[in-house]
Amino acid sequence: MAEPVLATRGICKSFGAVTACKDVSIDLQAGEIHALIGPNGAGKSTLIRQIAGGLRPDAGRVILQGRDVTALGTAARARRGLARTFQVSTLAMEDTVLQNAVLGAMRACGNPYRVFGRALAAGEVRDRAEAALARVGLQGVAARWASELSHGQRRQLEVAVALALAPRVFVMDEPMAGLGGAGSRALTGFLDGLREEAPILLVEHDMDAVFALADRVSVLVYGSVIATGTVDEVRRDPQVRRAYLGEEA
């Protein structure tokens, strides 16, 4: 197998007596969507935070494109091509939709700490931001305040900001959360086409989306990965059936 784009090796994390991650090793190959599922409280969000950089693991390593990034912060990992979306929309609500997208594009082209020139000036950054908005279908509301968007549009903007980064890998934390059936199907179709551009590590509760999208699925229960495989393999896995259905294997 080729070297994974993103991998964790033996990640452990506990908070006091509570173990949130126990020796978690997963990987994400080029061109795939790898879904991470598990019951509430299984440690998915904690794992995502350790992968994205907001939380330091007690033990283990995070490897991004062959480099150990465990010691790096969130911003440094983003600069190395990791784009993350949040479970709860995390946007600059007092800014416009376009400004949010430009924020995503700034780092990839030019110096975002520049104090002269206009952030929204025509050019590479703006083109890239507008292209990202167009791809998720938000070009019509670019001039609106982010706070004016509907819940579904905010989810789309989250994805657009990640796209504007031109990342090497996406880490998406429940992108379908709170979307209705139609919105969820539309986003599923969109993510389906995205995997060729950059692989996606997808945390999702919407099982229709997971079964439709995932090349591989990992099941996290009580902080441990109990199974990894294709959708069918995981569905047949006796441990998974026991964890979810309480069946005797």
Add this chain to the structure above:
Amino acid sequence: MSMLLLAEQILNGLQLGVMLFLMAAGLTLVFGVMGLINLAHGSLYMVGAFVAAAVAGATGSFVLALAAALAASAAAGALVEVLVIRRLYGRDHLDQVLATFALILIFSEGTRWAFGSFPLYLDIPGWLAGPVTLPGGIRYPLYRLALIGVGLLVALGLYLLISHTRLGVRIRAGESDREMIAALGVDISRLYTMVFALGAGLAGLAGALVGAIQSVQVGMGEPVLILAFVVIVIGGIGSVRGALAGALLVGLTDTLGGLFLPWVFGHYLGPSAAAGAGSALASMLIYVLMAGVLIWRPRGLFGGAA
């Protein structure tokens, strides 16, 4: 440098420390329970000192003056809480800063209007005046020794209040989960008023006690308030234990720094230059201590991880 001088300065440091604790305890409780940053806490310190000076002047009784200071500042605290402070709990820190800054202006100028611009003096009562001789031959003012005693007693009382009474249980619950104790039927707004009045009373008591060794004047509260902030930053916001540790640390650092730095500088620069440079640097010492704590433990010695 003599050992006697050192011992005396250590006692001075303790005295400053326990008085700072009285200020910091109220601030940190109010922050821990209500999430409020209160710049007007120094005004309540001032209210305590003025009321004590006025009552002592009228009645000649120091004990009555202290009781009046405690009651008046607690009442002023409760009044301010009901009129203004309770509208600020849900607000962001900026609104809290501005509104309590406005309260400082109102309190300070109101006091100036009522008492005039000249400082008042509160005399140490006869039965606490004069020095005592401690073991080891240290002669130390009895009143300052009494301050240390009162401060430590209040610290003990506060500890018992928080760990052993129903009010204490509610205060601790209020720090961890506001909605839950409201759901359990505790009258949260009364609890908040009581906590605020308790903090105000402690500040007023400190003002009255210190008023007898300094002049009582408008603006006396804010330098103490800022020192109390340093104490809280060092100890960790919301922690009464941290406030005690931080207060003693700040008190000792300030007095011992004022003693040692000019002395150390004297060896290198000669006496007069040393006095200047040494005292200027000594005045910065507690802030350097604060900076050190910030580098080492940004949330204070007893602060939580969150």
Add this chain to the structure above:
Amino acid sequence: MSREGAVNAAIVALLLVVPVGAWLADEPFIVTLATRAVILALAGVGLNIALGLGGMISLGHAAFFGIGGYAMGILASHAQSYEPLFNWPMTIGGTQSMPLIWLVAMSVSGLAALMVGALSLRTTGAYFIMITLAFGQMFYYFAVSWPAYGGDDGLSIYVRNGFPGLNTLVPVQFLAICLMLLMLGLGFAAMLARSPFGLALDAARQAPERVETVGMRPYRLRLMAFVISGVITGLAGALYADLNRFVSPVMFSWQTSGEIMVFVILGGAGRLFGPVAGAMLFILLEHVLGGVSEFWHVYLGLLLLIVVLFARGGIIGLLAGRQVAHG
């Protein structure tokens, strides 16, 4: 023109018309009042970059205001007495040239802001407020207890410092200098707000995690903003000292920090002209209420309380309404 643009234009017009009118009517006192307002406005423009754009509630900006003031006082007093500042490694004397003084004031206050900011920004929220307040007080006590430059009594300068080609002793000419610097400061603040840095800083105030996940560090953004903010407030401090030909530890006091913050908020935090409107109102209140009662701070306190509790958004918010989306 948007409504906010119209309000801003009216403010600039007022800033020009009042002093010119006062000058023509031979009212030097009003010119001096206007100069005070202009200088305070510049200090507020500095604070507004940290407070309005960056969301940093700094109660320590008097430190930079005071450093600017002492930079003026120390340089000018050495020039006055012909004693060099220091002799080693080379002899550096004082100066009475405003541009040089400004440069020193801005550099030193920037350096101080870098140190204070680097430490304070390790924390957020209430800690940040308390720490900036405490560091401000540190500078105050240092100034009080450092005897070489007047200690508690401060430093007096006999003659206002010079600016090439102008007679700074004529009030209206000094006002012109201050007004020019205020306009430069406002221009810089406007450029900053629209720049990539400004966008990122503003976003870091609203959603710091978002800014991190697009590859920028909120700490670095805030520290840069804090330093820029300190530099501008420091420049205002140098002008303020020059206006009074006097500098004392009062410039370092916590009241100074509080007052700068108060008028920025009264004017409208985060609005480009908020500090200007606020400073004008502050001077007006000080003059009008100060004439009514010696205890005018009571009324200022009540007004502030009402604004905080019931009328948010300041004068500019009241006059111009919500900001308009710019796409």
